[in-house]
Amino acid sequence: MNIAQTSAARSATKASVQNLTVDQLMSNAQGLVAGLAKRAAKTEELRKLPDETMAELYEAGLMRIITPKRYGGLEMDWPALPEAARIIARGCASTAWIVAVVGGHSGIVGRCPKAIQDEIFEAGPNQLFATGSAQTTGKLMKAKGGVTANGIWRFASGCDHASWIMVNGDVLNEDGSKSGRAVRVVVPAKHVEILDTWHVAGMKGTGSKDLNFNNVFVPEKWLVDGPSNFQANPPGAEVNSECYLYDVAFGAYFSSWLLGPVLGAAEGAYEAYRESTKGRVSAMMPNSPAQLHTVQERLAESYCELEAARALYDKHNQFLHQRGMERRNIKPDEFIDSGRERTYIARLCHNLVHRLVRQMGAVGIYDTNPVQRFYRDLNVMQNQVALNWDVHMMNFGRRQLGLPTGMERLDNPPPERTPWGATNGKARSG
Structure with a gap:
C-alpha cells in the first residue's frame, strides 16, 4: 500500500514539515523510537514496514530529509539523514534503513533533470x-x-x-x-x-x-x-543550487548513509542488554548475571567499541560535510579511506553486540529478545556491498603497498567534473 497520499500522510503539510529545523527533526525521530521498538515484532512478521509506521515517518518529516526544498522537502546537509536514521534504529533497524536508504533516494532524484523532478513531485512531496x-x-x-x-x-x-x-x-x-x-x-x-x-x-x-x-x-x-x-554537476545541480548533495560527486555519500542504521542498531542493542541485565535473575546460578565479573568486563569492552565507533562515525561525517560545503569532490584515495572507515565502524558495531549476545546464554536465543533481533540485523547489514570488509580493507591495504586496487574507477578515474557551486559562488568553509 502506498501511504504517501493517505490522509494520515497528508496531515504533514508542506508548510509544517518544510519549516523543521535539524533539532526538531531529530526530536521527531526520538519521539518515534519507543513505539517502533514495540512494533518491531510485527514489522518482522509482515516483512515490510506497517502502514502506521510509514504514516508516522511522513508526519515526522523523516522521508523528506534530502528531498529538494522547491518541492516541499527539507533539503538538509549531511549528516542529517544518517543521524536521523541512527536515532530511529535504536528502536527498529529496518525502519531506519527505510529512512536512510529509501529516503536517500530522493536526493538522487534531486540530481535529475528538472522536467523529471517537476513531474515526480507534482503529486506532492511525499514520494517514495x-x-x-x-x-x-x-x-x-x-x-x-x-x-x-x-x-x-x-x-x-x-x-x-x-x-x-x-x-x-x-x-x-x-x-x-x-x-x-x-x-x-x-x-x-x-x-x-x-x-x-x-x-x-x-x-x-x-x-x-x-x-x-x-x-x-x-x-x-x-x-x-x-x-x-552520480558525478559532480549533474543536471539538478543548478536547479537545487543551495545544497551540495545535489552537486558534488555522490558516491561516498550514497555509500555512507548506511552508517546511521548500523550505529543506531548497536546502540539499541547495548541499551537493551544493559537494562535487561540489571534486573535479570539466573535460573542456573546463585548470583545474578549483573554480579558476574565476566558480564561487567564484557559490558565495558563493548562500550569501548561503541565509543570508538561513534568517534569514527563523527569524524567520517564531518569530513563528508566539509568537502560538500567547500563544493569539492571526494578524490579516489579519499573514497578508499571512506570505505575503510565505513567497514570498520560496521565491524566494531557487530563485534560489540556479538560479545553481548554470547554473554546472554539461552535468554539470548528468543525472538522476543531485542538484542537478538539487533544482532541479526547487524549481520545482514554487514553484507551490503558498501560495508564489505574484504573489498574495502583490501583496497586500502593495496594502496598502502603501492599496488593498484584492480578497480578501474579508482585506479584510472575518469576526468573529474567541477561542481556547479564551485564556480558559481556556493562554496563555503566546512
Missing part, C-alpha cells in the same frame, strides 16, 4: 523511491522513443510502499550487444510486479523484494544518464 539495486535477469532493450524493460532487479527496499521505482542498466541493442549507454530508469511503481522473495534472517522489515518488469516501455524522457547522475 524504491530501487532495484541488483540487476539479475533484468534487461533494458533499445526501443523507438525509449527502452523496454524486462526481467528481474533485486533488493528493492521499501517497494511495497513505493510510488516510484528506479533501476539501472546498460541499454542493449536489438542484437543484445551493449549500446554504450548506461541509464537510470524511473517508472511509476504500478507498472512493476513485486515478487514476494524477502524471506531472510535479519532486516526483515525492509521488504527488500525482487522487482519483475514485464515488457515495460520507458519513454526517453524518463531515462537518466547513469554516470552523470
Whole structure:
C-alpha cells in the first residue's frame, strides 16, 4: 500500500514539515523510537514496514530529509539523514534503513533533470523511491522513443510502499550487444510486479523484494544518464543550487548513509542488554548475571567499541560535510579511506553486540529478545556491498603497498567534473 497520499500522510503539510529545523527533526525521530521498538515484532512478521509506521515517518518529516526544498522537502546537509536514521534504529533497524536508504533516494532524484523532478513531485512531496539495486535477469532493450524493460532487479527496499521505482542498466541493442549507454530508469511503481522473495534472517522489515518488469516501455524522457547522475554537476545541480548533495560527486555519500542504521542498531542493542541485565535473575546460578565479573568486563569492552565507533562515525561525517560545503569532490584515495572507515565502524558495531549476545546464554536465543533481533540485523547489514570488509580493507591495504586496487574507477578515474557551486559562488568553509 502506498501511504504517501493517505490522509494520515497528508496531515504533514508542506508548510509544517518544510519549516523543521535539524533539532526538531531529530526530536521527531526520538519521539518515534519507543513505539517502533514495540512494533518491531510485527514489522518482522509482515516483512515490510506497517502502514502506521510509514504514516508516522511522513508526519515526522523523516522521508523528506534530502528531498529538494522547491518541492516541499527539507533539503538538509549531511549528516542529517544518517543521524536521523541512527536515532530511529535504536528502536527498529529496518525502519531506519527505510529512512536512510529509501529516503536517500530522493536526493538522487534531486540530481535529475528538472522536467523529471517537476513531474515526480507534482503529486506532492511525499514520494517514495524504491530501487532495484541488483540487476539479475533484468534487461533494458533499445526501443523507438525509449527502452523496454524486462526481467528481474533485486533488493528493492521499501517497494511495497513505493510510488516510484528506479533501476539501472546498460541499454542493449536489438542484437543484445551493449549500446554504450548506461541509464537510470524511473517508472511509476504500478507498472512493476513485486515478487514476494524477502524471506531472510535479519532486516526483515525492509521488504527488500525482487522487482519483475514485464515488457515495460520507458519513454526517453524518463531515462537518466547513469554516470552523470552520480558525478559532480549533474543536471539538478543548478536547479537545487543551495545544497551540495545535489552537486558534488555522490558516491561516498550514497555509500555512507548506511552508517546511521548500523550505529543506531548497536546502540539499541547495548541499551537493551544493559537494562535487561540489571534486573535479570539466573535460573542456573546463585548470583545474578549483573554480579558476574565476566558480564561487567564484557559490558565495558563493548562500550569501548561503541565509543570508538561513534568517534569514527563523527569524524567520517564531518569530513563528508566539509568537502560538500567547500563544493569539492571526494578524490579516489579519499573514497578508499571512506570505505575503510565505513567497514570498520560496521565491524566494531557487530563485534560489540556479538560479545553481548554470547554473554546472554539461552535468554539470548528468543525472538522476543531485542538484542537478538539487533544482532541479526547487524549481520545482514554487514553484507551490503558498501560495508564489505574484504573489498574495502583490501583496497586500502593495496594502496598502502603501492599496488593498484584492480578497480578501474579508482585506479584510472575518469576526468573529474567541477561542481556547479564551485564556480558559481556556493562554496563555503566546512
